[in-house]
Amino acid sequence: MLGPNHIGTQRVLALVVAVLALSSASSVAGGAEVSGRARVIDGDSLRVGDTEIRLFGIDAFEGRQTCERGGAPWACGDAAADRLRALVGSREIACEKKDTDSYGRTVAVCRNGGVDVGAEMVRSGLALAYRHYSNDYVDEENEARAAHRGAWAGTFTAPWDERHAGSDARTSQRSGGDAPTPPSICRGTGIKGNINSKGERIYHVPGSRYYDSTVIDESKGERWFCTEVEARGSGWRPPRG
DSSP, rough: OOHEEEEHHHHHHHHHHHHHHHHHHHHHTTTTTEEEEEEEEEEEEEETEEEEEEEETTOOOOOTEEEETTTTOOOOHHHHHHHHHHHHHTTEEEEEEEEEETTTTTEEEETTEEEEEEHHHHHTTTTEEOTOOOOTTTTHHHHHHTTTTTTSSBBBBOOHHHHHHHHHHHHHTTSSSSSOOOOOTTTTSSSEEEEEEOEEEEEEEETTTTTOOOOOGGGGTTTEESSSSHHEEEEEEEOOO
């Protein structure tokens, strides 16, 4: 028969084992890694399997954004997406999770072999260091600026200001009291980004079942999109069924 001291020792050991197990599980979750072949959505977001990833610490030029270079408009948003595709290639990449953003996307540092693709996006002048969240890529941005790479060869609007300006433009279209309309750049193909009573972000394309009955209220965070890629990249999903 075991004495009380022996039983007490066993309980202490069991507690220690449990605490170590929890600590280990927490460590694994905090450093979660997603790996596989990637599909690029835009200059700073991609999908690996079923996981949508927003690159940590950078902000690339928006999908439809144009910059100025040599006195002429230049599709810097398209160039950013093309550059990310080239950096990702067809190899498996490894993405280390840092956070989850407000759209439910995994925020991560992604590497193709030993190459940090976020760092290379900033170094090429097709993305900026997202100082609001991190200073990790400030050196790469300074290097790109000094070498006049990418957008630094001309003039541009920072991606975060471009998004803000786009939001203001959409709001101003409603100032006359009429029903809100999609941005003029995608008039006739506007996709409605609705937020339902459960807080789910769902987009509806023209001709779909609920498109005509869906009314966009931008004051609630709802918005228009020009493409399904843009909608998915912003955290919206298509209707189920």
